[in-house]
Amino acid sequence: MDFITILFIGIGLAMDASAVSLAKGMSLDKDQVKKCAFILALAFGFFQALMPAIGYYAGSHFAEYIQSIDHWIAFILLSLIGINMIREGKEEKENEVKIHSIPFKDILLLAIATSIDALAVGVSFAFLKVNLFLAITTIGITTFILSFVCVLFGKKLGCLFEKYAEYLGGIILILLGIRILIEHLFF
Template identity: 50%
Template sequence: MSVVSIFLIALGLAMDATVVSLTLGIRACKENKVTTGIKAGLYFGGFQGLMPLIGWMLGKNFTEYITSIDHWIAFALLSIIGGKMLIDAFKEEEEEACIMDYSTKLYLTLAIATSIDALAVGISLAFLNVNILTAVTFIASITFVLSFIGVITGEKVGSLVKNKATVLGGLLLIFIGVKILIEHLGVSEVLLSFFK
């Protein structure tokens, strides 16, 4: 597999983490923006690099078990966090205060939710002629950089939407969860599953 192919895979895997980082940046306090960006980059980049490595080690023996539930886990985690953000937004009547530091639990939950797809990618890499350390390094590095940029640019998005930042962030997280579910199941299967 070429370096360009690995780069494109890394870029694709980093997109969800970038959007989630943008939502973190919307509410992060200005004076703590760089620290938040570094933490988001480390958590998201770390998990995006770790998951393909785990997937690669698991190989084809467990593919069907992982890919049959990974999208449901990501959907549930992102929807719960996004839903909580929406509830919190409607509880707040005054202008939203910025968040000085997000909890480790939140970083871990979001990192796991946005990197589950990378586990499946790692499994597929086990069947290709690829240097897994090069692939993991690319994936982790690109995710780190894009997550950091997402947090830093989140402030600009936040200033555009004023006190609706939490609503926007919650909706974005739910949207990512639904997108992951639809990509894995297909639109018709998702719709049918709601009517069963």
């Protein structure tokens, strides 16, 4: 598998993380956006690189088990975090407080939820004899860059929709979870 193909796989895998980054960026405090963007992008890039490595070594039996429930795990995690964002948006509206950081547990859950599909990709890499180091490095860096940029872009959008940024971010996460669920159940 050539580098360009791996790069496009990395971009495809990074789309969920990018959408989540955009949603989270909308609600961040202006003073903390770059720090949070770096931390979020680092977590997403790390897990997007880690999951194919795990899949590569775990083999197809483990991937078949995960593939049967990965969409449910992603749907539940993204929906719960989205509902929490909407709830926080309501509290924020009442208290007029911006989010200064993203809790570690949310970062961890989001990183796992958006990278579960990469596990199965890792299994396919093993069958195709892909250079694992090149693949996980490319996927990780691609996800990091796209996620970082999307947090910054999300902040710009958040400034436009400041009153509703938390609601919009939460809705995006829930819709992303629903999309993942529908794609896996029906396509």
